[in-house]
Amino acid sequence: LCTQLPGRNSSITLIVKTGATEAFSKIPTQLQTILRCVPDVLIFSDMEQTIAGVRVRDSLDTVLDTVKQTSDFDLYRAQKECLVSQADCTKYRDKGKEGWNMDKYKNIHIAEKAYNLRPGRDWYVLIDADTYRFWTSLVSVLGRLDPSRKLFLGSIAHFKDFPFAHGGSGYVMSRGALDAFVGEHPGIGNAYDQRVTEECCGDWM
Numbered sequence: 001l002c003t004q005l006p007g008r009n010s011s012i013t014l015i016v017k018t019g020a021t022e023a024f025s026k027i028p029t030q031l032q033t034i035l036r037c038v039p040d041v042l043i044f045s046d047m048e049q050t051i052a053g054v055r056v057r058d059s060l061d062t063v064l065d066t067v068k069q070t071s072d073f074d075l076y077r078a079q080k081e082c083l084v085s086q087a088d089c090t091k092y093r094d095k096g097k098e099g100w101n102m103d104k105y106k107n108i109h110i111a112e113k114a115y116n117l118r119p120g121r122d123w124y125v126l127i128d129a130d131t132y133r134f135w136t137s138l139v140s141v142l143g144r145l146d147p148s149r150k151l152f153l154g155s156i157a158h159f160k161d162f163p164f165a166h167g168g169s170g171y172v173m174s175r176g177a178l179d180a181f182v183g184e185h186p187g188i189g190n191a192y193d194q195r196v197t198e199e200c201c202g203d204w205m
Contacts, residue, residue, distance in 0.1 A: 001036070001037065002036065005037045005135060005136060006136055007039075007136070007139030008039055010039075010139055011120075011122035012121065012124075012138075013114060013125070014038045014133070015043075015124060015126040016030060016035070016041065016042070016044070017044055017103075017128055018056070019046050020045050020046055020047035020049065022129060023049060027056070030129060031051075031052050034132060038135060042113075042114055042117060042118070043057065044113065045059065046060050046102055047076075057113065059109050060076060060106065062189060063189070064193045064194070072102055074093075074098060075090065075093060104199065104200065105202065106202055107167065107205060108192050108205060111124070112189045120175065122147035123173070123175070124172070124178060131168065131169065131170045133170060138172075142172070147175040148176045150176045151173070153172040154167075154171030155171075159200070162204070166203060168203075192205060
């Protein structure tokens, strides 16, 4: 099946953002469908795990310790301290609200980690665990663009009159964009951690 798909030798890293409370219900489906033929995939969550033999990285382990002590990280700490199943440890928590509070810290740290794990890639494509990406179309579109330009592509949304690429729809960052954002600013994730505590959304940040 995969030999028929284009882009097997393309310089694209597909990044999946998820959370520990949903990962086991969503990631296996992704691995059996749209991720099956993608040559380079990174999966980030809010906890280090292995799902179906695939490593899921903790995107929040490098967040400033002072920020990780805030209430936004109550669920994160509970997951870390769990000695039994995550379902048992978190069944009485408001996982939707607590997961959302924690999720906004992931985007910038994921961009930084992906850039360092896969330096020099032309494109870094981020999706959520419930996003469907048409891989053939994506490869075709990106093949017509110059990755050395600073490009941040996605479905446009607005917050506080500021346009950004909507995270739930998925977005694309070019090599040029991440060279400028991460490459020229080591530790960029920590530079934003404190500000994120006062804002709503990681994709907007």
